[in-house]
Amino acid sequence: MPFTSPRSSPTAILGDDLITVVKLLHLVRQHAPRQHPQVDPMAYPMLFHLVAAPKRVSALAEALHSDVSTVSRQVRTLVDLGFIDRGPDPDDRRAQALTLTDEGRALLLAIRDDRDRWMQGLLADWDPDDVAQFSTHLRHFARDLETSLTTLTSRTTS
Known part of the structure; x- marks a missing residue:
């Protein structure tokens, strides 16, 4: 149960709720079955980022x-x-770029399918409009968080 007081601001309550959600998501990730026994779930986001276009390791x-x-x-x-x-970077042939293989795309689809089934079960009693609204707010929050992170990292590197 998050700590709240009668005078807690909406942002303080949101902060407490976010801590709870992040911890729960971490637990879910620890207990979720792996799509491939040798692939750490912490590496899954790489597949999501490579689906759109090849990227260098640094990018x-x-x-x-x-x-x-x-x-x-x-x-x-x-x-x-x-x-x-690994292959030549299309923008600079001297560098290497990473691309998904067919097997990587199949693993990514399996991850997405499992996640979608899990989310459908989790949100089964939600109204579809509430799910859409939550998604909209979450994307907005993520954009603002990323902007904030960019600002924070530019301050620490200057």
């Missing part, structure tokens, strides 16, 4: 808000398992 790390060494280690595993290919 992938930036998109994931992670450091290059961690991403490189996870990429190595995904390459070894055949889910990602």
Whole structure:
């Protein structure tokens, strides 16, 4: 139960609720079955970011808000398992870009299908308009959070 007082502001209550949700999502992730026994679920977001277009490791790390060494280690595993290919960067042939293989796309589809089934079960008693509204608000929050993060990181690197 989140800590609230009669004078808690809406943003304080939201902050408490977000902490609860983040912790619960972390627990769900720990207990969810893996789509592939050798792929750490922490590497799944890489597949989502590579579906749109090839990316360099540095661009992938930036998109994931992670450091290059961690991403490189996870990429190595995904390459070894055949889910990602390394090839020439279309913008700079001297550099390498990462792309999803057919097996990587199949794994991504399986992850999305499982997540969709889980979300449908979780939100089964929600009105579809409430789900759509929640999604709209969540995207808005994510954009603002990312903007805030960009501002914070530019302050710490200057």
